[in-house]
Amino acid sequence: MDSINRRDFIKISSVATAGMALTWSGTSFVGDLFGKEEMPLSENVAKKIPTVCEVCFWNCAGWAYMDRKGEIQKIKGNKNDPHSNGRFCPRGTGGVGMYTDNDRLKKPMIREGKPGEQKFREVSWEEAIDHIVKKMKEIESKYGRESMALLHHGKTGPHFEYLFEAYGSGNIAEPAGAQCLITREAGFIATYGAGLASPEPTDVRNARCLVLIGNHIGENMHNGHVQDMSHLIDNGGTVITVDPRFSTAAGHSKYWLPIKPGTDMALLLAWMNVIINEGIYDKDYVERYTYGFDMLKDHVQKYTPEWASAITTLSAADIRKTAREMAAASPKVIVHPGRHTAWYGDDTQRTRAIAILNAILGSYGRVGGFYFPERVKPPHYPHPPLPKPKWSWKDYTKEKHKMAIMGITNIVIDHALPEYKGKHAIKGMFITATNIIQSVPDVEKTKRALQNLDLVVVVDTMPSEITGYADVILPEATYLERYDHLRTSHHKVPNIALRAPAAKPRWETKAGWWIAREIGLKLGLQKYYQWENFEEVLDWQLRQVGTSLAEMKEIGVKNYKKKEKLYLDESEQYWFNTNTGKIELYSTDFAEWGYDALPVYKAKDEAPAGYMNMIYGRIPMHTFGRTTNSPNLFDLREEGYLWIHPKVAKIFDIESGQEVWLKNQDGKISTFPSRVRVTQRISPSCVYLPHGYGSKSKKMTRAYGKGSADYEMITNVKIDPETGGTGMRNNFVTLLTENPHKNIES
Amino acid sequence: MVIDTNKCVGCADCVVACQTENNVPIGYSRDWIMEFVEGDFPKLSLHFETQRCNHCDDTPCVRTCPTGASHVAEGGIVKVTHNECIGCGACIEACPYDARYFHPDGYVDKCTFCDHRLEDGLDPACVSVCPTECMHFGDLDDPGSDVSKLLKERDNYTIIPEAGTKPQIFYLK
Numbered sequence: 001m002d003s004i005n006r007r008d009f010i011k012i013s014s015v016a017t018a019g020m021a022l023t024w025s026g027t028s029f030v031g032d033l034f035g036k037e038e039m040p041l042s043e044n045v046a047k048k049i050p051t052v053c054e055v056c057f058w059n060c061a062g063w064a065y066m067d068r069k070g071e072i073q074k075i076k077g078n079k080n081d082p083h084s085n086g087r088f089c090p091r092g093t094g095g096v097g098m099y100t101d102n103d104r105l106k107k108p109m110i111r112e113g114k115p116g117e118q119k120f121r122e123v124s125w126e127e128a129i130d131h132i133v134k135k136m137k138e139i140e141s142k143y144g145r146e147s148m149a150l151l152h153h154g155k156t157g158p159h160f161e162y163l164f165e166a167y168g169s170g171n172i173a174e175p176a177g178a179q180c181l182i183t184r185e186a187g188f189i190a191t192y193g194a195g196l197a198s199p200e201p202t203d204v205r206n207a208r209c210l211v212l213i214g215n216h217i218g219e220n221m222h223n224g225h226v227q228d229m230s231h232l233i234d235n236g237g238t239v240i241t242v243d244p245r246f247s248t249a250a251g252h253s254k255y256w257l258p259i260k261p262g263t264d265m266a267l268l269l270a271w272m273n274v275i276i277n278e279g280i281y282d283k284d285y286v287e288r289y290t291y292g293f294d295m296l297k298d299h300v301q302k303y304t305p306e307w308a309s310a311i312t313t314l315s316a317a318d319i320r321k322t323a324r325e326m327a328a329a330s331p332k333v334i335v336h337p338g339r340h341t342a343w344y345g346d347d348t349q350r351t352r353a354i355a356i357l358n359a360i361l362g363s364y365g366r367v368g369g370f371y372f373p374e375r376v377k378p379p380h381y382p383h384p385p386l387p388k389p390k391w392s393w394k395d396y397t398k399e400k401h402k403m404a405i406m407g408i409t410n411i412v413i414d415h416a417l418p419e420y421k422g423k424h425a426i427k428g429m430f431i432t433a434t435n436i437i438q439s440v441p442d443v444e445k446t447k448r449a450l451q452n453l454d455l456v457v458v459v460d461t462m463p464s465e466i467t468g469y470a471d472v473i474l475p476e477a478t479y480l481e482r483y484d485h486l487r488t489s490h491h492k493v494p495n496i497a498l499r500a501p502a503a504k505p506r507w508e509t510k511a512g513w514w515i516a517r518e519i520g521l522k523l524g525l526q527k528y529y530q531w532e533n534f535e536e537v538l539d540w541q542l543r544q545v546g547t548s549l550a551e552m553k554e555i556g557v558k559n560y561k562k563k564e565k566l567y568l569d570e571s572e573q574y575w576f577n578t579n580t581g582k583i584e585l586y587s588t589d590f591a592e593w594g595y596d597a598l599p600v601y602k603a604k605d606e607a608p609a610g611y612m613n614m615i616y617g618r619i620p621m622h623t624f625g626r627t628t629n630s631p632n633l634f635d636l637r638e639e640g641y642l643w644i645h646p647k648v649a650k651i652f653d654i655e656s657g658q659e660v661w662l663k664n665q666d667g668k669i670s671t672f673p674s675r676v677r678v679t680q681r682i683s684p685s686c687v688y689l690p691h692g693y694g695s696k697s698k699k700m701t702r703a704y705g706k707g708s709a710d711y712e713m714i715t716n717v718k719i720d721p722e723t724g725g726t727g728m729r730n731n732f733v734t735l736l737t738e739n740p741h742k743n744i745e746s
Numbered sequence: 747m748v749i750d751t752n753k754c755v756g757c758a759d760c761v762v763a764c765q766t767e768n769n770v771p772i773g774y775s776r777d778w779i780m781e782f783v784e785g786d787f788p789k790l791s792l793h794f795e796t797q798r799c800n801h802c803d804d805t806p807c808v809r810t811c812p813t814g815a816s817h818v819a820e821g822g823i824v825k826v827t828h829n830e831c832i833g834c835g836a837c838i839e840a841c842p843y844d845a846r847y848f849h850p851d852g853y854v855d856k857c858t859f860c861d862h863r864l865e866d867g868l869d870p871a872c873v874s875v876c877p878t879e880c881m882h883f884g885d886l887d888d889p890g891s892d893v894s895k896l897l898k899e900r901d902n903y904t905i906i907p908e909a910g911t912k913p914q915i916f917y918l919k
Contacts, residue, residue, distance in 0.1 A: 075766070089759055221877065233753055251792030632765060680785065
């Protein structure tokens with residue numbers, strides 16, 4: 001029993017903040033913006049502005065409520081929003097911290113020192129943009145417009161994507177692809193002819209059985225999924241969790257399978273073996289909709305539960321029992337595809353196995369399985385035809401990685417390295433709203449690429465590590481201070497949501513649309529910017545879909561009637577967008593391209609003696625480095641804590657709360673220590689480290705130096721052959737209890 | 747208040763929502779999350795409790811208050827009148843739940859069940875945001891209320907019942 005009473009709890013700060021505030025007394029990070037009021041203004045009368053959350057990609061729509069002084073008091077969900085159902089997660093509820101944070105970037109800056117050196121001079125917007133445009137023109141005259149690249153994230157991205165498209169540069173990529181979900185998309189496209197996109201169209205609310213493989217719903221606060229899982233629990237549904245860590249979801253599960261890391265494929269294949277050989281698959285569905293069942297059946301014969309047991313360390317009995325549980329719930333069963341699936345370097349194949357398993361359980365296109373989402377897509381604001389660049393990321397990516405359905409950040413970065421001598425060299429780069437130092441693995445390579453570029457422009461709200469490598473830093477207004485493109489996600493209910501500014505941009509920060517447009521105008525792209533203010537764009541777009549900016553400011557979210565069906569009709573024929581028109585259990589494309597047409601188990605690297613698998617993930621109150629400096633979310637949890645099992649603690653003679661440094665299999669040592677959480681909730685073969693901590697940016701006054709950074713330990717990166725995505729879970733760490741840097745740093 | 751531990755994921759949304767709703771200064775909070783792990787790897791169980799003032803029927807905090815600042819308001823809500831509080835801390839000592847804290851402005855502060863929201867017909871902030879909908883608020887004296895029904899249907903417990911304060915927050919198992 002490692003329950004903790006509240007006082008101990010405060011000491012080790014294990015889960016959340018505490019009322020007595022023994023460790024924080026007297027420290028208030030509230031900016032001077034907020035006075036204290038005895039009685040908050042009634043929600044029923046307070047002025048409210050519609051917003052779309054930018055704390056994570058779930059992009060929930062809600063309201064920013066104003067206090068009596070007209071400042072943002074709080075943020076709450078919009079009840080008509082299908083992403084949030086009116087309930088934000090802790091990060092969204094605490095999103096105001098992104099606005100109040102006094103560490104934010106305040107003014108445009110131009111580099112004075114060498115790349116990586118924090119020597120900048122504050123300049124006017126005019127000087128900053130003139131400088132950028134001059135550099136871009138130099139690059140253009142030497143190498144062509146094509147040699148500019150854009151790495152982006154979030155709602156800032158589309159403003160700069162459009163700028164790049166209008167300019168004629170096609171090297172556009174985002175870590176959200178190659179470092180996160182591209183492998184999953186590829187696996188589903190190869191199987192069903194369609195990806196899943198975001199939010200994932202999983203009908204968890206109506207499912208009877210939910211299978212989570214390393215997917216920590218409840219710690220990842222993918223809001224709709226958290227809500228849906230809660231409903232599933234309420235309705236008596238079964239959760240099966242596969243994770244070497246006793247995740248929160250595992251705590252809510254009927255079955256928890258503490259699998260050996262890296263062996264998920266063996267489990268998936270053995271599950272298929274049981275479901276096929278016991279004849280408990282959805283025979284009618286398989287017959288009607290799938291291609292290659294006989295080949296799959298032959299293929300999985302060797303993957304028996306006994307075979308998988310030896311690999312996964314799970315018992316054959318548990319493998320059978322859970323396979324039968326899934327089949328009993330079929331078709332109301334979801335083997336969840338997960339989101340961050342860039343794990344081992346054969347991740348397209350692993351997610352293919354997940355896709356296939358769902359197919360034989362008959363869950364795709366069924367109530368309680370996967371639904372067919374729909375979106376309302378207002379047309380683009382009118383503009384002349386976009387130029388066609390002579391080359392783009394596709395020209396140096398698609399031949400090798402056939403399933404690279406979007407630009408691959410790590411490959412774009414490869415093309416900016418000094419040793420790259422080919423004809424597709426990147427010479428200038430914009431990096432918007434993504435700290436690629438933390439998000440793209442092999443940081444030393446990234447740094448060499450950045451230092452080799454003629455121009456690096458960073459657009460961000462926070463002075464994260466990447467700003468240190470910029471030639472020009474452009475301070476963006478936060479999501480609470482700006483308009484952005486409409487949220488037009490696909491969902492059960494087609495919908496649009498508006499983000500409007502709830503406050504004036506602080507300091508000299510500017511909205512992303514303004515920054516991109518100003519640069520565009522100075523580059524001579526006037527014909528692509530036939531509008532002055534983004535409100536014009538939004539209003540025009542909204543009028544094409546039966547509403548207006550004025551109406552959307554009042555309602556925030558507009559839901560539309562679904563035109564297409566949500567599920568397959570019983571016994572209906574359905575054409576899947578694959579070569580065979582069927583769900584391809586056997587992938588004809590993969591067979592042609594030389595990839596495994598049926599997923600195959602391949603053994604992963606084993607931990608060297610004395611080392612443990614490093615698994616990383618989320619904690620519910622943070623979205624990685626994006627929020628670690630947020631005053632109110634930092635207050636909830638200032639550090640990620642390194643989870644270790646008591647046996648590991650005993651071996652290293654460590655107690656909860658003690659600081660340790662990490663050293664990986666390649667001898668790389670973490671810059672900062674992590675405080676340890678000794679817990680039964682993790683396998684002795686693993687450590688768990690929340691991602692996004694250990695900022696090296698001193699300008700992030702709260703996040704700086706708090707915890708060790710997982711990205712520093714990710715030096716063994718395996719490339720997924722189908723997509724080019726990065727497998728990052730092939731890294732192992734040991735613990736150092738003495739400060740390994742004490743002779744170097746103070 | 748009735749809280750379903752089967753659904754809570756310990757995300758602390760209730761904590762942030764309370765802070766932003768009630769202008770609780772950063773570094774302080776009126777509610778908090780506790781995590782309970784039992785067993786040894788791999789035979790484990792886990793649950794979270796979101797905790798706050800239990801708005802007890804028997805109130806040692808009110809009894810010990812020398813000025814009457816701590817009082818039981820309408821509906822059984824235990825409150826502190828800030829401008830009558832001298833910050834002596836007797837109530838903090840008396841509370842078995844550590845549910846009160848010194849506000850930096852010099853008074854003792856605690857959960858009010860967001861009575862200003864109740865007046866508007868709204869749930870307390872914590873209840874209103876919870877993504878898992880694990881919290882239920884209502885009238886325990888009304889046998890027809892959702893909270894009463896839940897307590898009838900499900901096994902439940904209170905925290906530190908041995909303190910004898912008759913806590914009014916119930917946790918569903």
